Amino acid sequence: MHNLTIAELVKGLQSKEFSSVELTEHFLARIAEFNPGYNAVITITADQALKAAAAADARLAEGNAPALCGVPLLHKDIFCTEGVRTSCGSRMLDNFIPPYSATVVENFEKAGAVMLGKTNMDEFAMGSSNETSFYGPVKNPWAIDSVPGGSSGGSAAAVAARLAPAATATDTGGSIRQPAALCGITGLKPTYGRVSRWGMIAFASSLDQAGPMARTAEDCALLLGCMASVDDKDSTSIDHPVADYTASLNDSMQGLKIGVPKEYFSEGLNPGTEKAVRQALADLEAQGAQLIDISLPNSGLSVPAYYVIAPAEASANLSRFDGVRYGYRCEDPKDLQDLYTRTRAEGFGEEVQRRILIGTYCLSAGYYDAYYGKAQQVRQLIRKDFAEAFKQVDVILGPTCPSPAFKFGAKGDDPVAMYLEDIYTIATNLAGLPGMSVPCGMVEGKPVGLQIIGNYFDEALMLNVAHQYQQVTDWHRQAPEGIA
Amino acid sequence: MNIERSEIEKLATLARIAINDETISEVTARLSSVLELVDQLSAADTSAIENVANPLQATQRLREDEVAEINQREALQAIAPDTEAGLFLVPKVIE
Numbered sequence: 187m188h189n190l191t192i193a194e195l196v197k198g199l200q201s202k203e204f205s206s207v208e209l210t211e212h213f214l215a216r217i218a219e220f221n222p223g224y225n226a227v228i229t230i231t232a233d234q235a236l237k238a239a240a241a242a243d244a245r246l247a248e249g250n251a252p253a254l255c256g257v258p259l260l261h262k263d264i265f266c267t268e269g270v271r272t273s274c275g276s277r278m279l280d281n282f283i284p285p286y287s288a289t290v291v292e293n294f295e296k297a298g299a300v301m302l303g304k305t306n307m308d309e310f311a312m313g314s315s316n317e318t319s320f321y322g323p324v325k326n327p328w329a330i331d332s333v334p335g336g337s338s339g340g341s342a343a344a345v346a347a348r349l350a351p352a353a354t355a356t357d358t359g360g361s362i363r364q365p366a367a368l369c370g371i372t373g374l375k376p377t378y379g380r381v382s383r384w385g386m387i388a389f390a391s392s393l394d395q396a397g398p399m400a401r402t403a404e405d406c407a408l409l410l411g412c413m414a415s416v417d418d419k420d421s422t423s424i425d426h427p428v429a430d431y432t433a434s435l436n437d438s439m440q441g442l443k444i445g446v447p448k449e450y451f452s453e454g455l456n457p458g459t460e461k462a463v464r465q466a467l468a469d470l471e472a473q474g475a476q477l478i479d480i481s482l483p484n485s486g487l488s489v490p491a492y493y494v495i496a497p498a499e500a501s502a503n504l505s506r507f508d509g510v511r512y513g514y515r516c517e518d519p520k521d522l523q524d525l526y527t528r529t530r531a532e533g534f535g536e537e538v539q540r541r542i543l544i545g546t547y548c549l550s551a552g553y554y555d556a557y558y559g560k561a562q563q564v565r566q567l568i569r570k571d572f573a574e575a576f577k578q579v580d581v582i583l584g585p586t587c588p589s590p591a592f593k594f595g596a597k598g599d600d601p602v603a604m605y606l607e608d609i610y611t612i613a614t615n616l617a618g619l620p621g622m623s624v625p626c627g628m629v630e631g632k633p634v635g636l637q638i639i640g641n642y643f644d645e646a647l648m649l650n651v652a653h654q655y656q657q658v659t660d661w662h663r664q665a666p667e668g669i670a
Numbered sequence: 671m672n673i674e675r676s677e678i679e680k681l682a683t684l685a686r687i688a689i690n691d692e693t694i695s696e697v698t699a700r701l702s703s704v705l706e707l708v709d710q711l712s713a714a715d716t717s718a719i720e721n722v723a724n725p726l727q728a729t730q731r732l733r734e735d736e737v738a739e740i741n742q743r744e745a746l747q748a749i750a751p752d753t754e755a756g757l758f759l760v761p762k763v764i765e
Contacts, residue, residue, distance in 0.1 A: 285745040418738075421730050490710040501685060508686070510758050515751035519761050527688035539687055540697070543678070544704055546685040557708065563716035601700055602707050 187212050188348035189665070192257055192405040195351060199246055199256045206246065206256030210239035210300055213258045217302065217349045220669075224325045226334075226343040228263060229271055229304040238300045245298060254412055255298030260353040262341050263304040264311055265291050265396075266385040274387045275307040275319040275337075278507050278514045278533035288385025289417050290354060290396050297412040302350055306340030309535045310504065311361055311389045313337050314607040315597065318537045323594060326369060327666040328632050332591035335365030335607075341399050342369035347669055352400040352409055356386060358393045359492050360587070360611030363623040366399055367586035367635020370625045372652065372662060373399040374406045377643050378618035379424035381410075382417035390499035391422070393492075393615040402662055403624065403652035407431035410645060429646045435653040440474035442651065445579030449485040450610055450637075456589035462627025462634040463585045469658055470583075470651070478579050482571040487564045488613040489605055494548050494561035495616070500538075501545025507533060540601065569617040576641045581651055585610055586623040586635030610637060620645050624652045625661035633661070673702050 187209055190198065198204050214232050221227045235258065242256035266272045266284035273279045291301070308318040316324040316339030326334040327347040334343040338355035342365035345353050355362040357375035366373030374397045381396045388394060398409035411432070416425040446467060451460060471477055509515035509529030516532050519525035534542070548557035575582060587607055597604040614621040619639055626636035636655070640648040656662050678698050682689040689697060743756060752759040 281749075283749055285742055285749070418733060425731065484714070487711060487714055490708045493704060493708050494711065505686075509751060510760055511746070512749045512751075521761050522763050523686075525761055526686040527682075530686055531688035534687070540700060540704070542685050542687060543681045543697070543701060544708075546681050547673075547677075547701070547705070548708075550681070550684065556712070560711050560714070560716065561708075563719040564711055564714050566719045567714065567716065600703065602703050605704075605707065 188216060188351070190351070191402050192254070192351050192400060192408055195257050196254065196408070200251065202246070206239040206242040206300060207236060209256065210235050210258050210302070213302055213350055220347055221349060223330065224327060224343050224347055225322055226306055226324050226340040226347065226349060227260060227303045228273065228306045228321045228340065231270055231301055231303050234270070235300050235302050242298050242300060252296065252298040253408065254294065256300060257298070257352070258300045258302045258350055259294065260302050260305050260341060260344050260350040261291060262307055262338055262353065262355050264307060264356055264387050265354060266387070267291055267301070267304065270304065272304070272387070273320065274311070275309040275321065276534065276538070277320045280320065280514065282513050284385070286385060289382035289415065289419060290386065290413055293412055293415055299412070305338070305344055305353055308337035308339065309538050310387070310500070311337035311356060311358055312500070312537050312541055314360065314364055314604055316340065317594065317598070318535055320535065326591045327669060328370060329591060332593050332632065333368065335368035335591065337361040338399065339365045342366055342371055342373065345369070345371045345399050345401060346666060348665065352398060352405060354396060354413070355399045356394060356396045357615065358389050358496060359615050360608035362397050362399060363611050363621055363635065363637060364587045364608060366623040368591040368633065370633030370661070370664065371399055371401055372403055372406050372622065372624050373397065374410060374622040374645065374648070375614070375620060376410065376414065376645055377620045379422050380426070380620070380643065380645070381413050382415055382420040382423045384417055384419035388503040390496040391503060392499060393496060395615070403649050403656055404432065404435055406622070407435060407649045407653070426643055431646050431649050434646050434650045437650050438474060439470055439651070439654050442475040442581070443579040444470060444475050444477050445480040445575050445582040446477055447480050447482045447485070447575070447582060447584055449482050450584030454588050454606070454609070455585060456629065458629030459585050459589055459634050462629065463636055466626040466636045466655065467583060470655060473654060473658065480575045480579060480582070482575060482613065484564065484567040484571050485613055488568055488616055489609055491561040491564040491568065491616060492612045493544070493605060494557045495565065497541040497545030498548045498558050499545070501542045501549065504538070504542055509533070537601070565616045568613050572613070572617050572619060581644070581648060582639040584637050586637040587611070590629045590632035590634060614639050618642070620648060622648050622652060624655060625664070626659070627661060673698060673705060
């Protein structure tokens with residue numbers, strides 16, 4: 187059952203081939219057996235899941251079941267879940283049990299999905315390797331000495347190891363696409379504002395966006411259809427009709443114009459990764475698409491702009507963690523200052539503290555214009571590059587990240603080396619554009635991701651391209667050794 | 671650019687994060703390396719560009735100012751570190 191796609195699971199559930207309780211028990215058993223080796227799931231909600239599955243079976247028997255009725259999935263531990271600990275990978279929230287659920291979680295409940303548990307992640311989603319989690323790193327199912335990517339590394343590893351057919355994730359600078367690439371699965375970051383951020387613990391509010399992870403593009407289309415909504419509780423969610431993302435999956439690639447940015451194939455790109463991505467482009471060309479060389483001249487500025495904007499917004503967002511209303515509080519504070527400063531020094535990990543300090547610096551008196559103001563202007567340059575490109579092409583394709591999964595500790599000493607891991611993904615967050623990653627090859631036994639960037643609200647077209655690519659390739663069907 | 675140790679101390683105060691003497695030199699070095707990366711921005715010509723806070727240049731949706739939330743004081747205070755009589759407790763501020 188764990189090798190079936192969500193589309194197949196929905197059919198199996200509706201035709202009573204298996205029940206949601208059987209399916210849920212199967213995945214809970216897999217989590218119990220394999221998760222200790224990966225550390226991908228940090229909270230297992232077995233009792234709640236079995237109750238939800240029994241309820242789903244009852245609705246299936248009545249014959250009026252919603253879209254994902256009875257399908258098990260995992261939520262990234264950044265989404266608030268009422269009554270279930272939501273840690274955001276941090277000691278600060280190790281004891282935090284939210285009194286409400288995120289809109290994304292509620293949307294999946296309405297669709298009948300069954301939550302199996304919560305997935306590990308980089309602390310407050312700050313990281314590209316899952317090494318910053320308070321709960322320890324996640325191991326990549328393809329190579330357990332290597333990182334799964336981050337920050338949604340737990341979700342990606344869990345889907346790759348077939349611990350769940352799907353998982354939710356979030357992406358501020360590449361946190362859906364990069365771990366999807368490194369773990370050989372399919373992940374989609376929607377247009378900024380497509381999915382509600384209510385109840386999703388904020389990192390950088392103008393960049394954060396939630397999206398699905400699964401093994402196939404078709405599954406991501408089904409999941410996005412449930413996740414996406416306009417929400418009165420998130421004023422940045424956009425009132426734009428939610429498409430039936432599955433309706434256009436089978437459209438032909440004939441005449442599709444694919445932009446290939448030269449800046450995404452420059453120095454620093456692993457030759458094996460480049461070869462796999464070029465082959466994927468050739469596969470789509472063989473299906474009738476047209477490859478067009480384009481340029482995104484300000485790409486090189488995206489990482490520096492991001493490392494002003496994201497820390498600046500994070501320093502403001504994370505000021506709410508002060509040891510007063512919820513979360514961690516230090517022992518025996520001698521006064522209020524001591525309460526704040528020790529709670530935050532003990533509750534936050536090293537990388538989170540670093541980003542808060544950088545953000546505080548960029549926003550402090552005398553530096554605001556030179557850093558935050560300038561970065562926001564550069565963001566406009568990046569946005570304009572994409573706007574120019576989308577006058578000529580329908581989608582933009584390239585590598586998701588510069589190389590396959592690296593070993594634990596490989597980028598430990600230098601934060602900048604880790605930041606460059608997101609060199610191809612960050613620009614779309616700055617521009618607010620949707621992007622996805624699709625498995626497109628292997629280098630030394632580790633997966634490679636093909637990135638598909640679409641125009642605003644063009645998720646259906648991106649999913650169409652990904653689905654057509656997955657009709658002629660089988661990278662997305664491959665499983666790590668010992669998993670299938 | 672290089673950041674001075676005294677500046678790190680000031681930032682730590684602003685950000686309400688305690689930094690101890692053992693880690694401050696490492697923090698200083700790592701922040702300097704990030705700021706060096708960020709300084710690449712100064713080379714960009716942005717003379718013709720306006721500031722923007724929202725990537726889609728979307729405007730905020732407005733709604734009627736109506737009470738939508740129910741009172742959840744007990745649920746919200748149940749997860750607080752220290753409360754009394756419906757209030758959040760902190761160490762004494764005024765002597």
